[in-house]
Amino acid sequence: MADAGRITFLRIRYFAAIAEQGGFRRAADFLDATQPTLTAQIAALAEALETRLFERSRSGTWPTAAGRELLPDARRVVEELQGFCDHADSLTGGMAGTYRLGVTPTLGPYPLPHILPGIHAEYAGLKLYVREATPSDLEKQLRNAQQDVILRTEPVLSRGTSSSHRCSASRSGSQSQKSTDCPARQPSAIRTWSAKKC
Numbered sequence: 317m318a319d320a321g322r323i324t325f326l327r328i329r330y331f332a333a334i335a336e337q338g339g340f341r342r343a344a345d346f347l348d349a350t351q352p353t354l355t356a357q358i359a360a361l362a363e364a365l366e367t368r369l370f371e372r373s374r375s376g377t378w379p380t381a382a383g384r385e386l387l388p389d390a391r392r393v394v395e396e397l398q399g400f401c402d403h404a405d406s407l408t409g410g411m412a413g414t415y416r417l418g419v420t421p422t423l424g425p426y427p428l429p430h431i432l433p434g435i436h437a438e439y440a441g442l443k444l445y446v447r448e449a450t451p452s453d454l455e456k457q458l459r460n461a462q463q464d465v466i467l468r469t470e471p472v473l474s475r476g477t478s479s480s481h482r483c484s485a486s487r488s489g490s491q492s493q494k495s496t497d498c499p500a501r502q503p504s505a506i507r508t509w510s511a512k513k514c
Contacts, residue, residue: 322364325397327357331369331383332390334358339377398443405441414443418454418463427467 334354337343344351362369369383379387402414449457454466
């Protein structure tokens with residue numbers, strides 16, 4: 317049985333980062349930590365969970381079957397704690413919050429590098445976690461509250477998607493039409509343009 321008393325947020329965060337960064341070295345750089353620290357923490361987490369989380373070989377590092385099953389839960393833990401920190405920040409004043417922005421691979425790389433720096437310069441406490449997906453997957457993620465806002469080339473018109481979920485950007489000729497009546501939920505995972513420690 318898993319030992320909950322030894323399962324810390326830091327260890328869960330390290331686990332998610334290693335899985336998403338594709339290895340211990342890249343995760344160590346991303347987290348500004350040392351590889352021995354990550355190795356020790358992941359070993360302690362695996363022992364507490366009584367399961368092996370990663371396979372390591374000369375060709376690379378990847379999650380085990382159990383690790384892949386646990387990764388979505390680890391992401392949610394990271395997101396929820398970040399949302400807790402953001403909520404605390406908002407109570408002390410200032411513009412702060414975390415929003416999940418879904419974009420298509422063909423659209424996101426073009427406007428975002430020009431838009432995000434200005435947003436972060438004006439709102440230092442505002443964080444956007446950007447994830448890429450196909451248009452159909454973005455729409456599903458929006459309906460399932462896995463994204464707060466999506467950016468795509470066509471409007472969201474599927475059945476079951478209410479006006480409050482239509483957060484797409486559509487382009488008609490040279491005019492751009494945007495709908496941003498979006499549900500405001502807090503967190504999302506590890507790819508971000510603005511990093512902040514709680």
